[in-house]
Amino acid sequence: MTMLAPPAARVQEPTRSGGGRGGSVVWMVLPAFGMFVFFGIIPLLGVLALSFTTWNGYNEIVPSGLDSWRAALTDPGLPNSLWVTFLIMALSWLVQTPLSILLGTFMARQSRYRGFLAVFYFIPLLLSSAAIAITYKALLDPNFGLGAGLGIDALNQDWLGQANLAIGVLIFVVSWQYIPFHSLIYQGAVRQIPKSMYEASQIDGAGRVRQFFSITLPQIKFTIITSSTLMVVGSLTFFDLIYVLTAGGPGDATRALALQMYRLGFQADLMGPASAIAVILVLVGLGLSLLLRRIGGRADDSQMEGA
Amino acid sequence: MTPAPAGTEASRRPSPHGHRKPRARRLHQLNWVGGSLGWIWLIVVMLPIYWVVITSFKTQANYFITNPLKPPTEFTFENYQVVIESNFALYFMNSVFVTAGAVIPATLISFMAAYAIVRGVGSRFLKLANGVFLMGLAIPLQAVIIPVYLIIIRLQMYDTLGAIILPSIAFAIPLSVLVLSNFIRDVPKELFESMRMDGATEWGTMWRLAFPLVRPALVTVVIYNAVGIWNGFLLPLILTEGTEQSTIPLALATFSSEFGVNVPAVAASVTLTTVPIVLLYAIGRRQLVSGLTAGFGR
Numbered sequence: 001m002t003m004l005a006p007p008a009a010r011v012q013e014p015t016r017s018g019g020g021r022g023g024s025v026v027w028m029v030l031p032a033f034g035m036f037v038f039f040g041i042i043p044l045l046g047v048l049a050l051s052f053t054t055w056n057g058y059n060e061i062v063p064s065g066l067d068s069w070r071a072a073l074t075d076p077g078l079p080n081s082l083w084v085t086f087l088i089m090a091l092s093w094l095v096q097t098p099l100s101i102l103l104g105t106f107m108a109r110q111s112r113y114r115g116f117l118a119v120f121y122f123i124p125l126l127l128s129s130a131a132i133a134i135t136y137k138a139l140l141d142p143n144f145g146l147g148a149g150l151g152i153d154a155l156n157q158d159w160l161g162q163a164n165l166a167i168g169v170l171i172f173v174v175s176w177q178y179i180p181f182h183s184l185i186y187q188g189a190v191r192q193i194p195k196s197m198y199e200a201s202q203i204d205g206a207g208r209v210r211q212f213f214s215i216t217l218p219q220i221k222f223t224i225i226t227s228s229t230l231m232v233v234g235s236l237t238f239f240d241l242i243y244v245l246t247a248g249g250p251g252d253a254t255r256a257l258a259l260q261m262y263r264l265g266f267q268a269d270l271m272g273p274a275s276a277i278a279v280i281l282v283l284v285g286l287g288l289s290l291l292l293r294r295i296g297g298r299a300d301d302s303q304m305e306g307a
Numbered sequence: 308m309t310p311a312p313a314g315t316e317a318s319r320r321p322s323p324h325g326h327r328k329p330r331a332r333r334l335h336q337l338n339w340v341g342g343s344l345g346w347i348w349l350i351v352v353m354l355p356i357y358w359v360v361i362t363s364f365k366t367q368a369n370y371f372i373t374n375p376l377k378p379p380t381e382f383t384f385e386n387y388q389v390v391i392e393s394n395f396a397l398y399f400m401n402s403v404f405v406t407a408g409a410v411i412p413a414t415l416i417s418f419m420a421a422y423a424i425v426r427g428v429g430s431r432f433l434k435l436a437n438g439v440f441l442m443g444l445a446i447p448l449q450a451v452i453i454p455v456y457l458i459i460i461r462l463q464m465y466d467t468l469g470a471i472i473l474p475s476i477a478f479a480i481p482l483s484v485l486v487l488s489n490f491i492r493d494v495p496k497e498l499f500e501s502m503r504m505d506g507a508t509e510w511g512t513m514w515r516l517a518f519p520l521v522r523p524a525l526v527t528v529v530i531y532n533a534v535g536i537w538n539g540f541l542l543p544l545i546l547t548e549g550t551e552q553s554t555i556p557l558a559l560a561t562f563s564s565e566f567g568v569n570v571p572a573v574a575a576s577v578t579l580t581t582v583p584i585v586l587l588y589a590i591g592r593r594q595l596v597s598g599l600t601a602g603f604g605r
Contacts, residue, residue, distance in 0.1 A: 024509045025427040032420035033436045033478050037476030039455060040443050046454030103348055106341030117349055124352060126584050128538030130556035131577045134563045135355050138570050146358070146375050176351065234481055237447040240540035244560050258449045266545065278450045285447065295391075 031094050044282070050275035056271050068272025072264070072280075075273065080252050081260035085284075086257055087167060089235040092174045096231060097224070100179050104186025105216055121180045127179070133244035136173050163253035166246050170254055173241065178234075182227045189223035190216060225296035232292065233285045349426035363387070363575035370571050385576035390562065395579065397551070398558040403583075405468050406537045406552055414529055416476075417483035418521075422513045424484070425491040426499070437488075443481035448474070452545055459546050470546040471554065475539060479532040486531075490524035491517055530591045536585050555580045 046131040051072075054064040072078060081196035104119075109112055122133070139146050147156030159169050197215050206214070239258040242248060248263070255263070257277060265274025308493060362370060363386055373380060418595040420436065427433045448455075455474050464470040502512045518525075543549065543557040553561070559576055567571040 023424040026430050026432055028419040028423035028509075028513070029427075029436045031416040032484065035416065035473075035477045035481045036439065036443055039458070039474045040446055040451065040481075041439065043451035043454035044446055046457065050453060050457075058460075061457075084484055099344070099348075102341050102344050103555060106345045109341075114345075117345055120349055120352055122588075123356060123585070124586055126534055126560070127581055128540065128556040130538070130540050131581055132557045134559055134573060135359050135577055136565065138573050139355055139358060144371075144570050148524055150375060175529065176355075179348070180352070233445075233447075237449045239449055240556070243540075243544075244563075253447060261449070271453055275407075275453050281447070282450045285450075286445065289445065291405065 045274050047278045047282075050271060051273075051279050053275075055271040056130050057266070057271050064272065068270075069276045071270065072273035072276035075264070077252065077255065077260055077263075078277070081255050081257050081277075084167075084252075084254060085236060085256040088170060088174070088238065088254075089232055091167070091171045092178075092235055093228060093231050095171055095175045096179055096182055099145065099175070100182035101217075102223070103179065103183035105212065106189050107183060107187040108190035112134060118184075121183065122178075124177050125180050127177075129240035131243050132173060132177055133241050135280050137245055140169060157269070160246055163248050163250060166250060166254050170242065170245065173245065174238065174246065174257070177241070178231070182231065185227050185230075186223060189220040193219045194229065222296060225292055229289050229292045232288050236281055236285050236288075257284075322343060336477070355416040359574045359577050362571050363578045365571050367571055368571055386569075386571045387579060389566075389569070389572045390576045390579055393562060393565070393576075395558075395576075397556050398553050399580075399583075401468060401552060402537055402555040405471050405475065406533050407475075407480065408468070408472045409536050410529055410532045413476040413483060413532055414525060415477040417480050418487050418518065418525065419513070420480070421484045421487035421491055422517055424488050426509065437484075440481045440484045443478075444485065448478050448541060452541060456545050464546075466547045466552050468552055471539070471542045471552075474542055474546075475536045479536070483528045483532065486528055487521060487524055494520050526591055530588065532585055 050061070051068055052063060052065060053061050053069060055061040107118055107121075137160065138144070142148065142156060142158045142161070146154075147153075153154060160166050193216065197219070198211055201211055201215060236256075237258055238256060241261070242254055242256060242259055243262070246254045248259045258281065260279040261274045261281065262278065264270045327583055358375065361378050362375070364382050364384070364387065365373065366381055366383045367419050369381050369383075370378055395412075420440070424433050424437050457469045459473075498516055498520075499512060508517070538556055539554070540556045540560075543552070543554045547553060547557075549557050549561065559580055562576045563573050566576070
């Protein structure tokens with residue numbers, strides 16, 4: 001799955017200028033530039049163009065003005081998928097952020113078992129969303145899953161068959177998959193806080209809780225913005241996981257924007273309206289990352305290094 | 308979104324753990340909230356993984372009568388046999404081919420681009436290219452999949468492995484260029500100067516000086532991209548028929564509906580497809596650490 005970095009993650013312009021003999025290296029950028037323009041930039045413009053056409057995926061592409069937009073915007077599936085997307089975004093942010101901060105702070109401490117734990121925390125990041133979804137699907141199966149096997153009634157629910165439960169499961173699985181990533185970001189940030197700040201506050205008699213709230217949290221403010229941007233914008237593009245886990249169901253309870261787009265375009269052969277939804281997806285993502293950048297006050301470049 | 312932290316985590320750990328001032332350790336003690344959360348999270352993370360692995364060794368009959376959290380009473384490899392007989396080798400080789408075929412060129416051309424961007428300061432075109440790559444970080448593959456599909460059809464590449472490879476390369480570029488250019492920027496300017504004094508061309512300098520020096524970053528980029536492409540689902544789903552040219556994640560989804568109630572077989576398919584990427588990480592991690600140590604030992 002693509003990792004989304006916010007536009008906020010700018011790289012600073014090189015400050016050292018000596019040594020570069022411009023002309024002789026310029027051509028080296030061409031293979032990568034050409035490749036990305038062809039499969040990234042042109043499709044980005046293309047999706048906007050396609051949203052003003054009618055196309056079923058194999059016949060001729062016919063320009064049709066605003067027809068596709070009208071069809072996409074009046075489709076009763078759109079408000080639902082916007083709502084589902086928002087719900088997933090907000091809930092997964094609410095669950096992931098505090099847990100990632102606490103885990104990141106915990107992992108930032110150097111201790112014998114921290115490294116041991118971090119090795120295991122890392123594993124979900126290596127697994128494909130498809131594998132994760134299949135595992136949870138089997139694990140939560142009302143007849144053959146964990147609940148049935150252990151005979152615990154509370155666990156034995158039709159987890160993926162009821163709208164509210166399915167959303168809950170989705171949030172849980174998303175958290176399981178991505179909390180390790182975000183706690184690693186926070187771990188790096190917490191390690192950059194000068195030790196002297198903690199030492200000074202300890203002399204003043206501050207306890208651990210107090211230190212966490214008055215030193216750690218304010219010091220990682222920009223990391224919180226970066227991590228939140230990644231979470232929020234990333235949640236717009238959840239596709240594989242939902243597709244395999246619930247396929248948008250039950251009914252349309254988990255049909256987020258990306259699934260709505262897939263359904264319209266590749267299942268109902270309505271590429272025009274699907275392109276319109278893709279444009280909405282890009283605009284919402286862009287709007288959200290700009291908004292978060294505004295909230296953050298400034299973009300913090302260093303926090304993104306290497307991430 | 309997967310494991311950028313592979314590099315982040317390891318590269319931020321220049322000193323071996325345990326090497327700490329006692330005072331710092333005292334300061335960091337007693338965080339029992341974080342501590343207990345740390346252990347609880349270990350259980351949360353490991354429980355499904357443990358369950359998948361033990362279940363994959365149970366017979367189907369055994370699965371229904373044993374406690375799902377206990378290891379199998381009869382140990383069997385038959386589930387793996389079932390998976391392998393379901394054309395697994397083909398999907399596996401497809402995934403290997405797609406991953407290698409995308410990661411290697413993507414890393415090389417990204418490295419060249421990063422080198423040009425760092426060394427060619429002052430070029431308007433390079434500034435533009437850099438801007439395009441940075442903007443590219445914000446373009447989600449999902450949003451442009453319809454035009455990509457159109458391009459692949461027009462190139463007559465639908466249902467080929469190349470159809471998965473080309474967009475995979477393109478979408479690996481922005482982040483790779485960002486990470487690599489940050490690292491190339493850290494190479495001391497004097498080294499470039501002395502190469503130039505010795506009469507080396509930029510091309511020679513790039514491969515003989517910059518390439519070995521940024522090896523840890525290259526490893527990071529390779530692992531990051533390899534995991535992302537190996538696990539990719541959307542491109543094979545849209546750009547292939549999902550049969551002969553299928554890759555592992557898509558095949559997994561098919562297995563899971565095919566095997567249905569044969570939970571141990573599903574578990575075996577998940578385990579089998581995950582092993583290679585975990586191995587790659589295990590190997591890469593060591594190489595990454597040794598790359599770093601070599602850098603410090605100089």
